[in-house]
Amino acid sequence: xxxxxxxxxxxxxxxxxxxxxxxxxxxxxxxxxxxxxxxxxxxxxxxxxxxxxxxxxxxxxxxxxxxxxxxxxxxxxxxxxxxxxxxxxxxxxxxxxxxxxxxxxxxxxxxxxxxxxxxxxxxxxxxxxxxxxxxxxxxxxxxxxxxxxxxxxxxxxxxxxxxxxxxxxxxxxxxxxxxxxxxxxxxxxxxxxxxxxxxxxxxxxxxxxxxxxxxxxxxxxxxxxxxxxxxxxxxxxxxxxxxxxxxxxxxxxxxxxxxxxxxxxxxxxxxxxxxxxxxxxxxxxxxxxxxxxxxxxxxxxxxxxxxxxxxxxxxxxxxxxxxxxxxxxxxxxxxxxxxxxxxxxxxxxxxxxxxxxxxxxxxxxxxxxxxxxxxxxxxxxxxxxxxxxxxxxxxxxxxxxxxxxxxxxxxxxxxxxxxxxxxxxx
Amino acid sequence: xxxxxxxxxxxxxxxxxxxxxxxxxxxxxxxxxxxxxxxxxxxxxxxxxxxxxxxxxxxxxxxxxxxxxxxxxxxxxxxxxxxxxxxxxxxxxxxxxxxxxxxxxxxxxxxxxxxxxxxxxxxxxxxxxxxxxxxxxxxxxxxxxxxxxxxxxxxxxxxxxxxxxxxxxxxxxxxxxxxxxxxxxxxxxxxxxxxxxxxxxxxxxxxxxxxxxxxxxxxxxxxxxxxxxxxxxxxxxxxxxxxxxxxxxxxxxxxxxxxxxxxxxxxxxxxxxxxxxxxxx
Numbered sequence: 001x002x003x004x005x006x007x008x009x010x011x012x013x014x015x016x017x018x019x020x021x022x023x024x025x026x027x028x029x030x031x032x033x034x035x036x037x038x039x040x041x042x043x044x045x046x047x048x049x050x051x052x053x054x055x056x057x058x059x060x061x062x063x064x065x066x067x068x069x070x071x072x073x074x075x076x077x078x079x080x081x082x083x084x085x086x087x088x089x090x091x092x093x094x095x096x097x098x099x100x101x102x103x104x105x106x107x108x109x110x111x112x113x114x115x116x117x118x119x120x121x122x123x124x125x126x127x128x129x130x131x132x133x134x135x136x137x138x139x140x141x142x143x144x145x146x147x148x149x150x151x152x153x154x155x156x157x158x159x160x161x162x163x164x165x166x167x168x169x170x171x172x173x174x175x176x177x178x179x180x181x182x183x184x185x186x187x188x189x190x191x192x193x194x195x196x197x198x199x200x201x202x203x204x205x206x207x208x209x210x211x212x213x214x215x216x217x218x219x220x221x222x223x224x225x226x227x228x229x230x231x232x233x234x235x236x237x238x239x240x241x242x243x244x245x246x247x248x249x250x251x252x253x254x255x256x257x258x259x260x261x262x263x264x265x266x267x268x269x270x271x272x273x274x275x276x277x278x279x280x281x282x283x284x285x286x287x288x289x290x291x292x293x294x295x296x297x298x299x300x301x302x303x304x305x306x307x308x309x310x311x312x313x314x315x316x317x318x319x320x321x322x323x324x325x326x327x328x329x330x331x332x333x334x335x336x337x338x339x340x341x342x343x344x345x346x347x348x349x350x351x352x353x354x355x356x357x358x359x360x361x362x363x364x365x366x367x368x369x370x371x372x373x374x375x376x377x378x379x380x381x382x383x384x385x386x387x388x389x390x391x392x393x394x395x396x397x398x399x400x401x402x403x404x405x406x407x408x409x410x411x412x413x414x415x416x417x418x419x420x421x422x423x424x425x426x
Numbered sequence: 427x428x429x430x431x432x433x434x435x436x437x438x439x440x441x442x443x444x445x446x447x448x449x450x451x452x453x454x455x456x457x458x459x460x461x462x463x464x465x466x467x468x469x470x471x472x473x474x475x476x477x478x479x480x481x482x483x484x485x486x487x488x489x490x491x492x493x494x495x496x497x498x499x500x501x502x503x504x505x506x507x508x509x510x511x512x513x514x515x516x517x518x519x520x521x522x523x524x525x526x527x528x529x530x531x532x533x534x535x536x537x538x539x540x541x542x543x544x545x546x547x548x549x550x551x552x553x554x555x556x557x558x559x560x561x562x563x564x565x566x567x568x569x570x571x572x573x574x575x576x577x578x579x580x581x582x583x584x585x586x587x588x589x590x591x592x593x594x595x596x597x598x599x600x601x602x603x604x605x606x607x608x609x610x611x612x613x614x615x616x617x618x619x620x621x622x623x624x625x626x627x628x629x630x631x632x633x634x635x636x637x638x639x640x641x642x643x644x645x646x647x648x649x650x651x652x653x654x655x656x657x658x659x660x661x662x663x664x665x666x667x668x669x670x671x672x673x674x675x676x677x678x679x680x681x682x683x684x685x686x687x688x689x690x691x692x693x694x695x696x697x698x699x700x701x702x703x704x705x706x707x
Contacts, residue, residue, distance in 0.1 A: 157462075161602075175592065175601065178608040272673045274607070291593075295673050303595045310597040 003137060005096040006069045006088050007047075007054030010110045013087040020079045021087075023048040025127060031076055032133040040064045040072070043135040045128035045142070047103065049120045051110050054103070056096065058137050066090040097141055097333050101326045104145040105152040106159065113158040113315045118149045140336060148329045155325065156318045161311030166197040168307040169278040170204055172299055173246050176276050180206040186244040187211045188237065189251035190218040193280050197248050202226050210244070212237040214251070238262060242269035247277045249285035256287040263290045278304070342395040345409045348418045349391060353384050391416075434491075440484040445543040447477040448508065448536035455529040459603055470528065474516055481509045481539075503569070503692075504542035510573035511535035518613070526605050527613075530580050560635035567627035568653070572688065574621030575660070578614050579685025582678035585610045589675060611674045614681065615667075622664055625657040652691045659684055 008021050023031060023046055032044040035057065043058035055069055070085045077083070091099045102108040104121045125142040128134035134142070152158055162168040177183050185206050187198050190213040198209055212232040213219035219231045232240060241247070241262065249257060258277070267275065276297040279286040284300050291298035357380045365373060391412055412418070451473040457466035485505065515531040518524070584604060591601050604610070632650075663680055666672040 172592070175588075175606045176608065178606055178612070271671045274673075295675065297592060299595075306595045307597045310601075314602070 002093055003056065003058055003096045003141065004064075004066055004069065005054055005056045005091040005099055006066050006073070007052060008083070008087050009052035009054065009089070009108070011108075012089050013083075017083055017087050018051065018053065020082050021053045021073065021077055022050070023053060023077075025123075027076075028124070028127050029131050031073075032128055033131050034076070035072070036133050040068075041133075043128075043138045044133045045124055045138050047121055047124040049117070052103070054099075056100065056138060056141070058135065066092075093337075094330060094334055097144070098326060098330055100141060100145045101148045101329060104149040105322055105326065106149070107152075107319060107322050111163050112312060113160075113318075114163065115153075115159050118146070121145060121149075136340075137337075141333070144329055144333050148326055151325050151329075152322050156321045158315050158318045158322055161307075161314060163308050163311055163315075164196075165280060165301055165304050165308070166193065166200050168304040168311075169197055169248065169280065169299070170200045172278070172297075172304065172307060173201065173276055174204060176274060176297060177245060180204050180246075181208075183208065183245040184243055185209045185246045185248065186232075186237065186241070187222075188247065188249040188257065188285070189213060189281070190215075190222040191250055191252070194248065194250035195222055197250060197278070197280060198222060198226060201246070201248070202228075206246075210240075241266040245273070245275060247275065248280060249277065250280040251285055253281065253285060254283060256285065258286045258290065260287050260289040260293070263293055263296065267293055267296065280304075339396055342409055345412055345418065346392055346395055349388065349412060349416055352416060352418060353388060357381070357384060434487075437484070437487050440480065440487060441543055441546050444477070444481050444484050444505075445536065445539040447473070447480055448512075448532065448539040451477050452529065452533045452536045455525075455532050459526070459529045460599065470525070471519070474512065474519075474528075474532065478509070478512050478516060481505070481512070485509065501542050501545040504538045504545060506566075506569040507572060507576070508535040508538035508542060510569050511538065511576060514570075514573050514577060524605055524609070526603055527581065527584060527610075530584060531577060534576060534580060560631050560638060564628055564631035564635055567624045567631060571621050571624030571628055572692070574617045574624060575656070575685055575688055578617035578621055578681045581610055581614045581617060582681040582685075585614060585674065585678045586682075607674075614674065614678065618660060618664055618681065622657070622660045625653065625660060628653065629657060652688075656684070656688055 008018055010018070013021075028046045028048055032046055035041040035044040039060055041057045041064060042060045045056045047054045047056070053073075055073060057064070057069060059065070066088075067085060070088045074080055074083050074085075099108070100121070104118055106113050106115065106117050109117050121142070125134060125138075128138060162171040173180065173183075180201065183206060185198075185201060185208060187194050187209060190211055194211075194213075198211070202209060207228065208230070209223075209226060209228045210230040210232055211219040211223045211228075212234050213222075214234050216231065216233060223229050223231050241258075242265075247258070251257060263275075263277075272295050274295040274297065276299070277286055277290065279298065279300040282301060286298060286300070288298070288300075290296055357377075361373065361377055361380065364376065368376070395408060395412060451470065454466045454470040454473050457463050458470055485502075488502075511531060512535045515528060515535070518531075519528060585607060587600055588604050588607060588610065590596075591598070592607075605613075663677065663684070666680075667674070667677060
């Protein structure tokens with residue numbers, strides 16, 4: 001019994017290849033169903049995101065190996081011209097389990113510790129379960145992976161701290177102000193970056209967000225989307241600068257939109273109450289000289305990247321803890337796999353004894369009353385249970401290496417004279 | 427005169443244990459702040475409670491020798507400073523649910539407790555003993571006042587450190603672990619407010635008690651002059667912000683300077699003028 005995983009991800013292939021091989025939800029369902037119905041696999045699942053397309057397969061025949069699965073996927077996507085087998089990675093058995101645990105716990109992600117991936121793995125499992133291609137092995141593998149991810153999230157700090165510029169900007173604002181809901185925020189620029197920053201700060205309870213943009217309709221649209229409905233005309237927003245505690249700029253301009261003299265006036269009008277200006281524009285939107293003003297915190301993208309780098313360093317420092325959790329779960333998963341190998345022997349052993357019991361009881365069926373037969377049956381059941389308890393316990397006992405299993409299984413089979421096991425289950 | 431701490435075994439043991447407990451609590455808060463070790467995080471609050479309870483028992487046993495009345499000595503003064511700091515911090519932690527500044531406050535309390543323990547070795551008596559509500563309020567209010575002053579000074583230091591870290595784009599350990607600037611500012615202003623209140627109570631209770639005792643206090647007595655100066659400076663610092671528009675950064679510098687000045691003066695006076703305002707008891 002083996003689990004194979006093959007796939008392309010951000011470590012093995014460039015984005016053009018990843019895009020070419022990615023599967024939509026419909027394609028995902030069709031692909032895994034094909035694998036099962038064609039008799040190639042007994043279980044199959046595909047995790048497909050913008051950064052990875054990975055197959056997790058329990059092969060149904062020995063011919064189905066990694067190379068076979070790579071070619072099968074390339075052929076399915078009709079991508080022989082662009083995608084080559086070298087773009088793929090291969091994993092087997094425990095390697096597959098470790099890889100899925102690493103993916104789910106976000107240590108294999110492009111941005112270390114990004115939380116989206118767990119949801120994407122859960123989606124992949126949901127799809128496989130819906131089309132019936134997730135069997136006992138993949139179900140157990142996925143549930144263990146979810147458990148690993150949960151432990152990593154609660155027991156480590158892998159997912160703490162901002163790792164995007166807009167989120168780092170909000171994190172910084174929270175280090176200056178206690179309660180963002182009490183602060184007045186001005187967003188200059190309603191483009192993609194500004195929108196993202198506005199959404200992040202709104203998520204942290206900032207409700208007094210005023211938006212200004214050269215095209216007022218764009219500002220109005222974003223304000224409506226956020227539910228704040230507060231906009232200022234671009235021509236007049238500078239008259240209100242002193243009212244704002246947090247100013248976020250994200251416009252495309254070659255000249256500074258905020259100058260030192262403007263902010264000096266604003267600071268005087270607000271009696272030097274602290275202000276944070278988050279300059280998310282590139283080229284910069286705000287005169288760097290402003291940072292010299294008293295109680296002024298001016299942070300541009302470079303400064304925010306310092307926060308991101310610091311957070312990433314702290315996340316990296318958590319990797320030993322994450323790996324320890326993965327190792328622990330991997331051992332438990334390996335032991336569970338080993339118990340699967342002894343399951344046929346346990347079933348055979350129980351069947352053999354039940355067969356003996358039924359044969360012996362049959363000899364007495366017409367010699368004793370119905371009531372006595374029931375009592376005899378009850379008695380023999382209890383004796384059998386007690387006799388089988390120890391051999392079954394011994395077979396199910398955790399085993400560190402799979403090498404020990406055949407000797408244990410053979411011992412029991414020889415002692416109790418059991419027939420040869422079904423090979424497909426071994 | 428014999429040292430009372432060497433005559434009473436339990437008192438001697440408690441006097442040695444208390445600073446050790448402060449030290450252990452500081453270490454736990456420090457490990458949790460710098461390393462975020464979960465075990466230290468779980469143990470630090472019970473350790474703080476145990477320290478405070480043991481310290482109260484120690485002071486209770488000491489005052490029991492004089493009919494549970496307060497006595498004035500350098501040992502007692504430093505010991506009470508440690509205890510009030512620990513109690514004030516415990517109040518802050520329990521009410522704000524923020525334990526990020528514990529290491530700094532408890533470390534200061536530990537220094538006071540250790541200094542007190544050191545002084546106990548040279549103590550030849552319990553010092554002048556006070557009876558009466560007025561003098562009790564005077565003494566306790568002055569100690570709480572000093573603790574509030576100390577906490578304002580400590581938080582001001584933390585404010586300036588965090589302010590500087592943010593300005594210089596140093597987003598390291600202190601940036602990650604300390605509360606935000608506005609929260610620290612609030613703590614500072616509360617501490618200053620409490621400090622001023624307790625110092626006012628100290629002065630009022632002292633004046634009233636002097637009238638009751640019919641004693642004449644020398645108005646040029648150094649402790650009295652110092653107390654009035656401190657009281658005035660703290661009163662002014664409360665008004666500086668609303669009246670003159672001072673920002674918290676400058677306030678923080680002023681409060682640190684005041685804290686250093688007060689600690690130095692108290693230390694010098696405790697050693698140079700061990701009597702209580704020159705009064706007889």
